[in-house]
Amino acid sequence: MLDERKTAILSAVVHEYIATALPVGSSHIARASGVGVSSATVRNEMAVLEQEGYLVQPHTSAGRIPTDKGYRFFVDHLAAPGRVDEATTRQVGAFFEAAHGRLEEMLHQTSDLLTKLTHNAAVVLGPKADAATIRSAQIVRLSPNAATVVLVFGNGNVENEVIAVDETTPDTVLAAASVHLARTLTGGTLGALDLVSSVGDEAVDAICTSAVEAMRVVSNDAHVYVGGASTVADSFDAVDVVRQVLHTLEQQFVVVSLVRDIVDRGMSVAIGVEHGVEPLSACSVVVAPIVVDGEHLGSVGVLGPTRMNYPQALATVDMVSNRLGRRLGES
């Protein structure tokens, strides 16, 4: 749909604009890029590209900048199959080499890693607890009328939630429930659990039920880590854009559904208005699913200005999600 020369010109505009954030003019393209053609010709082509919606002029007598559509074409057809530079590879490698310990901590650090590598805000949606193998379950009394149920998962994750218990419930009943819970849950997953088998004792059953119920709720609210929010202040000059974006990023709910939505639609990049979150219309989001054994357990992504470095972001996000998936699969 776009002949080769237009393609080359569009590509050059995008590259240049990403690098400089300045509207780029025809002469610049004619001179610098590989298209061996005069500025006048470039001008003509750019006029067409503008008509077709790939470019806009901020004002007459300024150069052109890419539209969302322009970026879209760029990432779909032009972005060189992502190569991450060697330094990045090394850093990611070192990171996952050293990564240890608690799941949440690792995910948190992963978002920082992505920020460091891409200089954009980063989002990590942790795996839902649903799918992980339960290695241990217990109920611990905290006070006369509260107890906490603790589940340890094979991937190093530990979830807990407080449940209410009756003051009159003796410790022995709690202990029995704990044992029963452990027996029922260990080795399985929360997701595959249909309902808790009964032990006959009403009090014990009641506690087990509420424990499982609580854990179901907990395992549903995703762990989400947003890192590098301060980079958006670096990405935009307009302070009101910064405000809007930061404010939106703080609403975890919005961020989660934003990323989920993009991943669910099978996309890896959402450019500007494509993601439908109006306050973020100056931003693009690059995501990748975290896949373990064919299962989609979470997502990682970065969020930056529409004029972000897509090839690098795509490659980096891909690499990190892969390594993270592999890492999660190990345990």
Added chain:
Amino acid sequence: MLDERKTAILSAVVHEYIATALPVGSSHIARASGVGVSSATVRNEMAVLEQEGYLVQPHTSAGRIPTDKGYRFFVDHLAAPGRVDEATTRQVGAFFEAAHGRLEEMLHQTSDLLTKLTHNAAVVLGPKADAATIRSAQIVRLSPNAATVVLVFGNGNVENEVIAVDETTPDTVLAAASVHLARTLTGGTLGALDLVSSVGDEAVDAICTSAVEAMRVVSNDAHVYVGGASTVADSFDAVDVVRQVLHTLEQQFVVVSLVRDIVDRGMSVAIGVEHGVEPLSACSVVVAPIVVDGEHLGSVGVLGPTRMNYPQALATVDMVSNRLGRRLGES
């Protein structure tokens, strides 16, 4: 040191500037405030106040704005003993009424609450795990060479950390270590623990030692929750100030020591450069310790522009820290 009229004028300037963010002139004061005196007199007084370092003129022929010293005098001598408005009282009450469940979640929400109430960034430094009573301890194997140690505390907190184990270590040894750990720790605190008693079995002892060591480390890195960072974008017009502040806020380490330092010095407000963190010199920090049974378990605070509403911030932070302390004391 400041006669009554100067005091009144300073107070009026601070109030006005906090409200409008605009330099305030003598005529304004003469007209609006209670000082029944002409603008010329006010001018004279203001000139003195400037010499003494309480006020500055951004430029000749502009009104005056308070200096850090001016704010300091204001909060020390002029701020009306903090009254929170009724709506706030109600909101805080409702919040702690409804607060339940996991400690980390509650602390996180507390920082959001503070942000909502003061429209400033909020910091909550969670209690170190040191002091809480241990209700349960166990070791769970995750993989041939990793296990996680889980501690449940009386306040609803659950800490866990992954430790390395030898592949050759049989499950029975782990189980023994788990039992021994539970016996040793339950009912006590990490802080009061000197060293783990031996059971004679070398392998078991080794695991217990590394488990306790890991938990000691974990219990030392404070839980810190920073909420409402996006409000700093609302507080400053200069985008580079926003950048600096946000960037600083993202460095948990800096935030923690900042707050700790202020609390340790027995202060409740640090104004501008007083806290010594240079990139935050346009900000003030209002803090209050979380006290439970006379023990200082953590801190809450808000961070905003030096021209923040000190009386309200002080009162709100105080109220929240009190309620939080009371809440933590319950369990």
Added chain:
DNA sequence: CGTTAGCACTCGGTATCCTCGATTGCCAAG
């Protein structure tokens, strides 16, 4: 002697105007 009115002065902010340069669109020639 403290207070006040009056006044000259200062200086930042805003508006206006102009110039400069980058860039475009178009046209006519190659």
Added chain:
DNA sequence: CTTGGCAATCGAGGATACCGAGTGCTAACG
């Protein structure tokens, strides 16, 4: 179809002038 040339456009940046808020000073006042 491409290209060189050229007039036209328009924002950015700089200079200028004006306005108004606010000050400091001085002289008068009670």
